[in-house]
Amino acid sequence: MKLSEIIGILQAEVLYGEDLDRIEIKQACGSDLMSDVLCYSMQGSLLLTGLTNPQAVRTAEISEISAVCFVRGKKPPAETVDLARKNDIPLLLSKYSMYIACGKLYSAGVLGCDDRCE
Amino acid sequence: MRLSEAAQTLGLEVRSAAKQLDTEIRGGYASDLMSDVMANAEEGYLWVTLQTHMNIVAVAVMKELAGIVLINGREPEQETAEKAEEKRMPILVSPLPAFELIGRLYDLGIPGLRADDEES
Amino acid sequence: MIAANKNSQFTKIQELVYELKVAEVMTTNLITVSSDTMMSKLRSILRDNRISGTPVVKGGQMVGLISVEDFINWLSRGGVDCPVEEVMSIEGLLQELQIDYHEEEIHRYRASHFFEDMIADKVTINFHYHIRGKKIEQGGEVASDLKRSLKRLGIHPAIVRRAAIATYEAEINVIIYAEEGRVDVNVEPDVIRIEVRDRGQGIADVACAVEPGYSTAPDWVRELGFGAGMGLPNIKNCARDFDIASTVGQGTTLKISIPTGGEEKRCA
Numbered sequence: 001m002k003l004s005e006i007i008g009i010l011q012a013e014v015l016y017g018e019d020l021d022r023i024e025i026k027q028a029c030g031s032d033l034m035s036d037v038l039c040y041s042m043q044g045s046l047l048l049t050g051l052t053n054p055q056a057v058r059t060a061e062i063s064e065i066s067a068v069c070f071v072r073g074k075k076p077p078a079e080t081v082d083l084a085r086k087n088d089i090p091l092l093l094s095k096y097s098m099y100i101a102c103g104k105l106y107s108a109g110v111l112g113c114d115d116r117c118e
Numbered sequence: 119m120r121l122s123e124a125a126q127t128l129g130l131e132v133r134s135a136a137k138q139l140d141t142e143i144r145g146g147y148a149s150d151l152m153s154d155v156m157a158n159a160e161e162g163y164l165w166v167t168l169q170t171h172m173n174i175v176a177v178a179v180m181k182e183l184a185g186i187v188l189i190n191g192r193e194p195e196q197e198t199a200e201k202a203e204e205k206r207m208p209i210l211v212s213p214l215p216a217f218e219l220i221g222r223l224y225d226l227g228i229p230g231l232r233a234d235d236e237e238s
Numbered sequence: 239m240i241a242a243n244k245n246s247q248f249t250k251i252q253e254l255v256y257e258l259k260v261a262e263v264m265t266t267n268l269i270t271v272s273s274d275t276m277m278s279k280l281r282s283i284l285r286d287n288r289i290s291g292t293p294v295v296k297g298g299q300m301v302g303l304i305s306v307e308d309f310i311n312w313l314s315r316g317g318v319d320c321p322v323e324e325v326m327s328i329e330g331l332l333q334e335l336q337i338d339y340h341e342e343e344i345h346r347y348r349a350s351h352f353f354e355d356m357i358a359d360k361v362t363i364n365f366h367y368h369i370r371g372k373k374i375e376q377g378g379e380v381a382s383d384l385k386r387s388l389k390r391l392g393i394h395p396a397i398v399r400r401a402a403i404a405t406y407e408a409e410i411n412v413i414i415y416a417e418e419g420r421v422d423v424n425v426e427p428d429v430i431r432i433e434v435r436d437r438g439q440g441i442a443d444v445a446c447a448v449e450p451g452y453s454t455a456p457d458w459v460r461e462l463g464f465g466a467g468m469g470l471p472n473i474k475n476c477a478r479d480f481d482i483a484s485t486v487g488q489g490t491t492l493k494i495s496i497p498t499g500g501e502e503k504r505c506a
Contacts, residue, residue, distance in 0.1 A: 106222075107225060153461060
């Protein structure tokens with residue numbers, strides 16, 4: 001589904017990003033720990049995370065994740081948004097908890113990323 | 119829903135406190151950050167995480183959670199499993215990634231934090 | 239719509255296309271009209287900009303060409319106002335243009351493309367980076383810079399991703415555990431070799447450290463999103479050769495190699 005739809009489901013605020021209905025999201029991953037995210041095949045997916053430091057954006061950039069959504073209503077610091085802008089990675093903020101955000105997206109048909117690398 | 123029921127429906131394997139699965143699950147909480155769980159998780163909630171070190175038992179016991187589910191096929195460290203057994207804190211494991219496991223729990227009707235989810 | 243089927247008209251349009259291609263390369267102020275611009279407006283656009291024609295765009299894509307000749311022909315047929323897309327020329331030449339760009343895209347991803355242009359008995363490109371320990375805010379900068387550089391060399395994106403992930407994990411390890419470190423990357427036509435050397439506390443038990451889930455990370459690291467014990471296993475999965483040597487109290491040296499073509503082990 002389009003990222004713009006996901007924004008609706010998660011009642012998310014857009015911290016950075018333009019033309020969000022051109023981005024198609026099929027899979028999502030929820031994690032607060034970045035090493036785990038790096039292990040999976042994440043290109044083109046949505047990362048849900050409570051980790052608001054710039055590493056979340058860095059991980060997204062290196063894994064070619066399409067967009068990052070912060071959960072638990074935690075607003076990221078300026079450095080994080082700046083890095084996202086620099087790398088053109090859309091950033092969203094949802095007040096929902098990780099559990100609810102994942103639950104709602106799963107119910108709406110978004111798939112999980114399941115390419116294990118071990 | 120009881121923890122034993124959820125475990126059975128979702129194919130979760132038990133790694134500690136197998137006798138404590140009768141607890142009623144009040145809700146689900148997913149987080150890998152200890153400070154966040156300490157601040158926000160609620161009593162009787164089932165905690166979904168990939169952290170396997172001993173601290174998770176201390177946190178779960180302190181918050182009186184219903185149990186801990188480790189995802190991505192993670193196994194608790196030996197010390198963790200022993201501590202959990204001692205403190206009677208159930209630890210279960212699932213091969214699924216967090217997103218999917220949460221999705222299935224949610225589909226089973228296990229809600230998230232009440233304050234967050236107005237429409238649910 | 240007028241198809242370019244007359245010889246002389248064809249040549250004029252060819253010329254126009256060539257002009258436009260050059261124009262695109264030379265300036266960024268390429269004049270275009272949208273497909274729903276009315277013909278009546280076209281005259282002043284062509285005249286004011288002193289051009290003999292312009293691409294017609296729709297939804298960000300070029301869908302045709304409209305020239306002064308088209309305009310004159312339209313006038314001679316009565317000049318009933320209508321959108322440009324009903325008069326413009328399409329087909330043939332545009333397809334050729336598209337094919338050109340497509341081929342360029344394919345060429346860009348050939349792993350040894352860059353090296354083919356170099357003439358020498360052996361070519362190695364070396365990247366060197368310095369990592370400052372404990373500066374977690376800068377974590378990933380080296381990996382990111384390397385990624386950009388490798389992409390620029392035309393190396394296949396999946397290979398670039400592996401190199402970037404491996405370097406990122408190694409970089410984070412250096413930041414967490416060491417005072418400082420360095421990354422040396424050697425790129426040859428068939429293989430990328432990455433060496434990460436640090437000056438720091440070293441690894442007491444290397445065999446354990448490479449096991450997934452094993453971590454000696456302090457709590458502050460976990461709070462920052464790392465320390466799940468996946469760093470070294472992730473690196474190992476990205477590489478063909480993996481070698482790690484460490485002396486407690488001195489430091490660690492990690493060496494990996496990533497082939498740039500052929501069969502790929504599933505990593506990320």
